[in-house]
Amino acid sequence: MSKEIESIFKSYLQPKKAYEGGKSAPSNDGQKIYKLSSNENPLGQSPLATEALIAAAKNVHIYPDQTDVRLREALVQDFGGELDKEQFICGNSGSEIIDMILRAFINEGDEVIFSNPCFLPYSVFSRWYGAKQIDIPLREPDYSLDVEQILSAITDRTKVVFLTSPNNPTGTYIPKAVLDDFLERIPKNIVVVLDEVYRHFADADDYVSGLPYVKEGHNLIAINSFSKTYGLAGQRIGYCYATQKIAQYLRQIHKPFLLPHTSTEAAIGALNDVEFIQNTVKTVVEGRKFLSEAFDKLGIKYWPTQANFFLVDPSLPEFEFTDFLMQRGVMVRPVSQFGAPGKVRITIGDQEANEALVAALEKLP
Known part of the structure; x- marks a missing residue:
């Protein structure tokens, strides 16, 4: 029938x-x-990004770079050489990086943990892959991270935990001592995704990015974007960094010719515009x-x-x-x-x- x-x-x-x-x-x-x-x-x-865009516009009839290696090399310089180029992965916005991570790690029935209020794509995108969504709300009234409840919610099916610092839409952040404690206690077979797209604006004495944790070998992926600090929201370009082991795994699903020529040139120009x-x-x-x-x-x-x-x-x-x-x-x-x-x-x-x-x-x- x-x-x-x-x-x-x-x-x-x-x-x-x-x-x-x-x-x-x-x-x-x-x-x-x-x-x-x-x-x-x-x-x-960025004016330097604008100059790069204008120059790149003359060649949009030509395929872009097959890989993101030139932008990754520029990011190595931006990070003062503290990471290797193989530890970066670039994509069409931070949102696409989120999608890529979920695609790489989530099978139907696996669990993803996030903490509302937060960026909606954590839940929306994880649904695309059949994930079970576990919401451990931020604690009111200060919207602080509920570490104990997150750790208690972890099961054998938990694959990804999303953290954000500073957090959208609350503007709050995760103090270094809290993040230190959390990363020491979380099981080693879980990926922690730290969304840090607003990191440039954080000036609290105890704010910390994902960089020291990745250098220490934690299973953490730090997501960044060119939409905020660099003013390239219309170019849709972002990146993440992680340990070489995780980055190499993610690169298996990185599409060739992924980044438009204009976006790559604008991002490299913006990185240089101190x-x-x-x-x-x-x-x-x-x-x-x-x-x-x-x-x-x-x-x-x-x-x-x-x-x-x-x-x-x-x-x-x-x-x-x-x-x-x-x-x-x-x-x-x-x-x-x-x-x-x-x-x-x-x-x-x-x-x-x-x-x-x-x-x-x-x-x-």
């Missing part, structure tokens, strides 16, 4: 709510819109101070942040709040979808954008 096509659909790929990225700024009757909803670079993009990177970090850190002082003065509830955004708990329902600001030319993002119902994420902009935000907030009823 003939069966319908649905009979061969994978059960874990039945329609569910998909990840929705930040929206583009709309036309608003000539009113200037300050887009503080997608954590984009407040200064735009002045732009320093100015970006300075702008974010100064904006963080300006907005936290303004929020305190206005009585806006927010969480201290180590990233280029704030999580706020508005006095209005989240969509009323975002609509109120949108009517005044400021675009921000509700983050119920990220596991933070009622909360709103606000990107730190340049001084003009930050002042426009404060002016709008002053008009709240």
Whole structure:
């Protein structure tokens, strides 16, 4: 008897709510819109990246490099030679790196642990591979990592644990002592994925990236992106680094000709633009101070942040709040979808954008 096509659909790929990225700024009757909803670079993009893009545009009729080796060599330089080029893997955005990791390690029925509120692709992408999703929420009210509950949730089917520092959308981070303890206690047959795409903005004394842990041989993969600090969100390029053993394994599923020529050249140019990177970090850190002082003065509830955004708990329902600001030319993002119902994420902009935000907030009823 003939069966319908649905009979061969994978059960874990039945329609569910998909990840929705930040929206583009709309036309608003000539009113200037300050887009503080997608954590984009407040200064735009690196001038050296722009020069590289223009030069690369003359050769888009030619296939790009077959491998990512030139960008990996540039990353070795950026990391001061502390890692080998074989320890880096590049892809079309940090999100694709997440997908690649799950594709490499997850079979149907395996378990993935993450901690909401967090970046939605951890759960959405793991569903694509039939993973059982284990959510160990961050502890309220400070959104700190619940190490004991994560360790207690680990079973023989656990393959991947996602950690984020600084975390999107909370802006919180994992202190070094906490990460030290966690990595010493987690079983050696589990991959820890540390999403550190906002690491350049973290200045806490006890903040730590994944670098020392990878050098020590921990089974940790650190994910990075060129979308934030380097201003290349439109080029969709990211990378990760890990031990040589893990990186070599991941490279088995790295597609040839994966990176567009323009993205590779722009990323290499951006890595060389030290002045732009320093100015970006300075702008974010100064904006963080300006907005936290303004929020305190206005009585806006927010969480201290180590990233280029704030999580706020508005006095209005989240969509009323975002609509109120949108009517005044400021675009921000509700983050119920990220596991933070009622909360709103606000990107730190340049001084003009930050002042426009404060002016709008002053008009709240």
